[in-house]
Amino acid sequence: MQFAALGANALPEGFEPDPFHILVENIGVDSEGNLWVQRGTEVNPVFDVFDSEGIHVATAEFPQTGKFWQFSITPYGSLAWNNDPLSGIQKLYMIDLPVISR
């Protein structure tokens, strides 16, 4: 948390980090109306996919490792980028999502 947003520059005294991972890291919707929910509990990117009625239909893994990958999944196209690449240079990737069979 950026406490600078509250007018402070450091974590408050006695701050207790949450001992559990957040469950939902990110959400997106593809061109088929499927909801992609990125888990916050995995070291590498994993998504649960729900159809347009909210039924869980698939689980998908991104074929790159690391917990700093970020995603923008939209009906108009999907992007991925690493917030902390080893090279120090960020690259934006256009990605093709796998077809979800029901």
Add this chain to the structure above:
Amino acid sequence: MIQRCQIITRKLGLGMSVMPEGNIMIKDMHKQSVIVFSESGENIEELVDWLLFPPASITALGENLLAGCEFKFDMTDSHMLIIIRPSLYSFSNPSPEYSYFSDTLMFNLDGSDAPISAEGLTGVTLMTSDQDGRVFYSRKSSYEGVVHCWDIEGSLLFSASLPMPKVEKTEQEILE
């Protein structure tokens, strides 16, 4: 997933959304505005007249509509309250047209149990939308993994829950 192309960029942040006609909407925290860029990067429109600051987790719903989270803060004797309202906005009105939902976060006044987010207190929300105007909302939380979905009229369509239990952090992860 197949990588198709690479574009080298500088720091990429949150608060941006591709609009149906191909323009890109970006929340500018420094200017407290929402800026609409064309595909070629031309600044088309800048929305600045927000009541306090622009909504968080903005997502485009059409040429002149967006959804985002309105934040309000309140305080009791012992706790700070953050009231989060995922809402629909038109470009011509800084007040929400309507709110889909109301979510409340509560933590100690000293901030010792405040929610962690790299983007500050307003970075705990997630929103997205689809071509039919459906809006999705979730919150970064360690005890609830639910995504709510509403139609363009604001009616709740479903709430999808992640099929997994809570996962404890390692000691190293807590230190980080």
